Amino acid sequence: MATATEKPSETSSAKMFGGYNKRYKHWSPTLGCSMAFSVYFPPSSSHKFPVLYWLSGLTCTDENFIIKSGAQRAASAEGVALVAPDTSPRGLNVEGEADSWDFGVGAGFYLNAKEGKWKNWQMYDYVVKELPKVLSENFEQLDTSRASISGHSMGGHGALTIYLKNLDKYKSASAFAPIANPTNCPWGLKAFSNYLGNNKSDWEEYDATCLIGKYNKITAPILIDQGEDDKFLQEQLLPHKFEEACKSVGAPLVLRMQPGYDHSYYFIATFIDDHIKHHAEVLKSP
DSSP: OOOTTSOOEEEEEEEETTEEEEEEEEEETTTTEEEEEEEEEOSOOSSOEEEEEEEOOTTOOTHHHHHHSOTHHHHHHHTOEEEEEOSSOOSOOOTTTTSBTTBBTTBOTTSBOOSGGGTTOBHHHIIIIIHHHHHHHHOTTEEEEEEEEEEBTHHHHHHHHHHHHOTTTOSOBEEESOOOOGGGSHHHHHHHHHHHOSOHHHHHTTOHHHHTTTSOOOOSOEEEEEETTOTTIIIIIOHHHHHHHHHHHTOOEEEEEETTOOSSHHHHHHHHHHHHHHHHHHHTOO
């Protein structure tokens, strides 16, 4: 069995826009299983690259963003490395882990589960603590002290909540179609009740709309893009609830409603350059 300090093993590599998409596997003590993550390294530079973490949505792996988003063009030009972790533990064979697409495998919700059956679902600690340590110890070309975070849907929820709770670790945040108020939507109710139990105060610790009032000392505006033709908009995503919460505490938010766009990676690919540039400005500022 691998140890916490063992170097991740490279499983694939492909050149793109002068840099390289690389995929790695490593043993995660936090999750108790082998995990994969993908990194896009921009073309070689005399300077270390700042890091933009991307958290993907329900059913996704670390590869969806790397393959579908086209983010590498802007990341190459801006000199920002992209890091995409997987969305949940895998291979643990917990009863019921694959019974539905919106819970269990591929649906970690970037929280630390409290219910015993799901004790390995510690994606918050994996993203916030373990993965940055793995990167800083094994990739000298990355400057993990300069980091920002973004994501889509469930991953947008993860990006917003992780950012708000760790303003000392991330310089900016953005999201595409985030689950912005999970304590009030079916996806969130299902995930939180099963992972966290019935204590609603535990749920609120993973709800950006609830957190913004607690952690509102934000300097860089949060950028959110939301497709107006997204079939999940009204029932699951609730970005306007987050917008209202931001306004109530004076937190800087740019919420862009995009006419005609849906929930897919076609939507993400259309606006991803804006997000890369949004983060690059902050990451590269003195």
